[in-house]
Amino acid sequence: MYRFCWLLLAAICGTTVASAQTTSPSATTTPVYTYVEQMPVFPGGQEALLRTLGETIYYPTEALQQHLEGRIFVQFVVGVTGNVQDVHVSNTTIPVLDAAAVEAVQKLPAFSPGRQLGKPVPVAYTVPITFRIPSNVKEILAARAAPNTSVTPASSPLLFPGGPEALRTYLSNHPWPADYSSTLPSGTPALPQIVFVSFVVDTLGQVTQAMAVQPAEPVERRRSHQNPKVPAAPAALLLAAASHINAMPTWIPARKNGQKIPFPLTLPVYFGPTDSVATPLAYVDEMPVFKGDAIEGHYMAQRLRYPATALRSQTQGTVLTYFEVSEAGTIENIQTIKSASPDLDTEARRVVQMLPGYIPGRHNGKPARVFYVVPATFSIK
Incomplete structure (x- = not known):
């Protein structure tokens, strides 16, 4: 399936004003505002909204065949939770293009809701979407007509065979290595432990450069004046975790601009009994959308x-x-998994705590918990 970015998009909404204006609702409906003190904001801003629509919309084959063009005004309401509601076309002209425009808007993730007097309120929004026949329309139609043509997306994420649930299962409930259990005092149960492993998935989907996360080597610690407060896991667990990651099945490589690219990851290996259902996923169908301005x-x-x-x-x-x-x-659940020193650890944690939050990720149509591992590098030049 081809998707195109030949659309001319410009959001039409009111600028922020001191007093709100509403539509004329009936006595039994919630007022929908046209202007409020704080207008709705799309994740990443206006440019991200236009880019998302341009990447999402699909120019119908029927419209391409008939050389149908037009400008469609799509109206919708950003509800009190930020979700897109009541999507419809205000100037119905060409039904097939109307339907394509409405479908694209319905797929938009949630906005930060508009606010009036400090409270979230529903706000009306309009976007015009212009369809123009591209110069290579013949090639596009020929590609769509070929039933066995396999279209490789220009950009796609790294994927584990079987999906994120299969990855979570692979990482969970890993058995204790024999040489670790033998080091415990007699009668002492082995408590569940987590060992993180950093590695790179190469352009063939193979795991390379797998190394268990632990404090820097003593020579490096002395050179960099480090005083890590998170100790390394027992050596047997570090080795077993790295070996388990190295034994992973072949991934589907990530792509950027049509080219396969190496992709770095840091994932946890869970030793001992693990509630894999409650364990967060490494990735989902729709990843969380960051609410920050970058x-x-x-x-x-x-x-x-x-x-x-x-x-x-x-x-x-x-x-x-x-x-x-x-x-x-x-x-939630902020943890330092590789320490450099108490003051550097604290600063890295402070910045994570400052993050303004996310629009939740979704998997199989439902909100899902996702984990992240982020580096903070401190270097004196």
């Missing part, structure tokens, strides 16, 4: 501050912080 990495980098104590002691290093995005989009 992508997560840039947002964090802009706010990261080098602690004065670490500067005085010339402490450097990379801190890895784990957190989960809940089914409600909140940030």
Whole structure:
């Protein structure tokens, strides 16, 4: 299936004003505002809204064959939860294009809702979508007409065979290595433990460079004046976790601009009994959408501050912080999984705590919990 970005898109909505204006609802319906003090905001802003629509909309084959063009005004309401509601066309002209435009808008993720007097309220919104026949329409129609043509997307995420649930199962309930159990005192049960492993999935889908996460080597710690507070797991578990990751089946490689690319990951291996159903997923059908004004990495980098104590002691290093995005989009279970020093660890954690939250991820049509591992590198130049 081909999707195209030849659409001319421009959102039409009121600018922020001091007093609200509403439509004329009946006595039994909730008023829908046209202007409010704080207008709805799409995740990533107006540019992201236009880009998302351009990537989502599908130019119907029938319209291409008949050289149908037109500008469709799609109206909808951003509800009090931010969800898109009541999507319809205001100027019905060409039914097949109307339907394509409405379908694209219905797929939009939730906005940050509009607010009036500090409370979320429903706000009317309109976007015009212009369909224009592309210059290579003959090639597009020929490709669609070929029933056995396999179309490879220009960009696609890294995928584990069987999906995220299969990946979670693979990582969960890993047996204790024999040489670890033998080191425990007689009668002492082995408590569940988690060991994180960083690795790269290459362009063939193979796992490479697998290394269990642990503090830097003593020589590096001395050179960088590190004083890590998160100890390494027992050596037997570090080795077993890395071996388990190395034994993974072949992944479906990530793609960017049509080219397969290597992709770095850090994943947990769970030793001992694990409630795999309650364990968060590494990825989902619809990943959480960050609510900040930049992508997560840039947002964090802009706010990261080098602690004065670490500067005085010339402490450097990379801190890895784990957190989960809940089914409600909140940030939970923040943990330092690779420590450099107490002050650097604290600063990395502070920046994660500052994240404004996410629009929740969804899997199989339902909100889903997803985990992230983010690095914060402190370097004195």
